[in-house]
Structure formats: C-alpha cells, structure tokens
Amino acid sequence: MRIHELMSEKPQTIEAGxxxxxxxxxxxxxxxxxxxxxxxxxxxxxxxxxxxxxxxxFAPGVFDDxxxxxxxxxxxxxxxxxxxxxxAVTVGADxxxxxxxxxxxxxxxxxxPVVDRGRVxxxxxxxxxxxxxxxxxxxxxDVETIVVSYP
Numbered sequence: 001m002r003i004h005e006l007m008s009e010k011p012q013t014i015e016a017g018x019x020x021x022x023x024x025x026x027x028x029x030x031x032x033x034x035x036x037x038x039x040x041x042x043x044x045x046x047x048x049x050x051x052x053x054x055x056x057x058f059a060p061g062v063f064d065d066x067x068x069x070x071x072x073x074x075x076x077x078x079x080x081x082x083x084x085x086x087x088a089v090t091v092g093a094d095x096x097x098x099x100x101x102x103x104x105x106x107x108x109x110x111x112x113p114v115v116d117r118g119r120v121x122x123x124x125x126x127x128x129x130x131x132x133x134x135x136x137x138x139x140x141x142d143v144e145t146i147v148v149s150y151p
Contacts, residue, residue, distance in 0.1 A: 004093035004109050006132055007114045013038050014080055016045050020053045021075035030083060034111035034122045039086045043118045045113065046086030056083045075118035090115045097132070100124050 010142060013036045014023050023035055027050055037046040045134070056078055057071065089113045091100045100112055104126060114122035 001097045001132075003091055003095050003097055003114055003124055004122070006097060006128050007124045008092065008128065009122045010122060011036060011113075011123035013120055014048065015040065016079065016081040016084070017100035018080050019076045020048075020056060020078040020080060020083060021072060023048050023080050024053060031134055034123065034125060035080075036088065036113040036123060037080055037086075038120065042120075044088055044090065044113055044115055044120050046081070047088045047113060048080050048084040049110065052083045052085060054066060065092070088092070088113055091124065092116065097129075104129070 012026055012030050012032060014026060016037050016039055026035060027033060033050045035048050036044055037048055041046050048132075053075065057066060057074065062074060088102055089107050089109060089112060091103065091114055093114050093116065104110070104112060111123055111125040113120050114124060
C-alpha cells in the first residue's frame with residue numbers, strides 16, 4: 001500500500017509567523033494535534049504539535065509567567081516558528097506505507113507531512129495507521145477514542 005492511499009489530503013496548515021494561540025485554536029476547531037508549518041510561499045518549514053506548545057509553556061522564562069500572565073496572552077506572543085520542530089520529517093505520496101510507519105516509530109513522531117516539490121499535499125498520522133491496522137470501516141470512532149487526545 002502507498003501513502004497516498006491512506007493519507008489525509010489537503011491538511012490544515014499554519015504559517016510560521018502565526019501565534020501558538022492561533023495554532024491551538026485551529027487544532028481544537030479541527031480536532032487535530034499536528035499542523036504542518038509553511039512559509040509565506042506555502043513551502044513546508046516544520047511541524048507544530050499540541051505537545052510542542054505545552055512544552056513551550058513549561059520552558060524557562062515562560063513558566064515563570066504562568067499565573068501572573070494569562071495562558072492566552074503567553075500563547076499569543078509566541079510565534080509558531082519558535083516552538084515548531086524543524087526540519088520536518090516527511091514522506092512522498094508514492095512511498096510505501098511501511099516506510100512511513102518505520103520513520104514514525106524510529107523518530108517517535110505522530111505524523112508525517114506528505115510533500116511534493118516542497119509543498120504539503122497531505123498528512124499521515126498515527127491514527128491513520130491504526131485505522132488501517134484494525135480495519136477502518138469497522139471501528140474508526142474507536143480508534144480515535146483510543147489514540148487522539150485533543151488539546
């Protein structure tokens with residue numbers, strides 16, 4: 001099986017200059033945990049996750065302000081580019097699914113942007129892989145309940 005057969009097409013993305021607050025809003029609205037990060041021309045520059053943003057709140061200098069400054073304000077003043085993982089580990093749409101699973105397992109990552117000439121054309125997540133393993137048609141809802149923890 002090839003990645004294009006399982007990936008989610010046209011994933012949500014966010015620009016590197018957007019705030020972490022914007023990223024969290026998008027994640028919550030779309031019930032996702034991973035956002036490919038793009039530059040102004042739409043090229044992939046990284047990935048930001050709900051975990052990256054939580055870790056930011058515990059970083060020295062930021063954590064000291066928690067309690068005296070609202071979390072909303074702390075997230076609004078932090079650009080995504082400061083907390084994203086870069087460079088992003090990626091895959092091509094025609095690569096074997098097994099290769100994507102190997103990269104995710106070895107890298108301890110939950111998603112892979114699918115790129116074509118530097119542009120995001122899809123995303124493959126651990127939830128997508130689990131749906132495939134257990135038979136997506138039989139229990140999609142159950143897989144999301146087990147795997148996905150929304151911010």
